[in-house]
Amino acid sequence: MMNDMTDKARPDCNDPFIEALERLIVPMGMPPIAARMQGYIMLCPEPVSLDEIVDGLRVSKSSASVAARLLERYGILRCYTERGTKRVRYGVTEHCAGFLLEQMRSIGTMAALLRDAAGARRDDAVTARLKDMGAFYARVHTALEGVLSEGD
């Protein structure tokens, strides 16, 4: 039975790391509460319950629930359940790799879009440019794949 965190181990919701992470990933499309939650849970030594997140971040239960589900879907958080209770806890995945996987995925998608667009074009200069870009993005995608699989 995991204990709730003592006040000493509980992150401060105004921690500079949380604020900096929010400034980094919110402009990238991450909703604000999800961003802060990611930062908060990254600073927690153990997985935390929704109620602890609610207390720690001072947000509504429903907002916490929605954000946690989103982060789980992105591979940033992992959900832990427990026999005998409906309560769940969320902890960070290894490396919060969701952040990197999402970027790798978008680069791979871009490479595919460019390759498809090159196949559809009729102007030679545009076709050549799209092919060149597509190959470049594919190279970057392959490199990312390599370094991300080494990290396992």
Place this chain on the structure above:
Amino acid sequence: MMNDMTDKARPDCNDPFIEALERLIVPMGMPPIAARMQGYIMLCPEPVSLDEIVDGLRVSKSSASVAARLLERYGILRCYTERGTKRVRYGVTEHCAGFLLEQMRSIGTMAALLRDAAGARRDDAVTARLKDMGAFYARVHTALEGVLSEGD
């Protein structure tokens, strides 16, 4: 004196590439008109004027101006001026590298945030985790730097 594009060479604003690119980068925080403009200009053989963009994408002149400036700031478009006229034209940069540079930059920033946060932590398990993550993100950043400089 560059001629305006003929109808044959002018991209269709409903081109599948433009729509797919919009679906990819708008959720990443790119404003919709800027996303469509990027796709449109990537399909143009030559740099295009704001009026051509307005006609091609069916948006207001002011929206086109704001979006073009934003894409220029992101390193995705390049602005071409011409003696004797105030008119400007926008064309894509090499590889639209702004997309990749921005991702590399965010990974580098993440590595730095983690390193700083590890230095500030007092719980050993959290410190170790942040250090490990920071090193991982730094490795990915370095690999991206490598492959992006080869692309030049």
Place this chain on the structure above:
DNA sequence: TGACATATTCGGTATTCACCGAATATGATT
């Protein structure tokens, strides 16, 4: 300097997003 062409800024408006608390759904136990 004035006229004109062009880009940019500004304020208004509609739409979307973000967040909340209430209502509802769900899981566990007796």
Place this chain on the structure above:
DNA sequence: AATCATATTCGGTGAATACCGAATATGTCA
């Protein structure tokens, strides 16, 4: 099946974003 604890969904509301057209700024030429 009833009860309770917990998570999730839903609808309302305010804030932020997106886009427009008018107003303004800016560059060029005579």
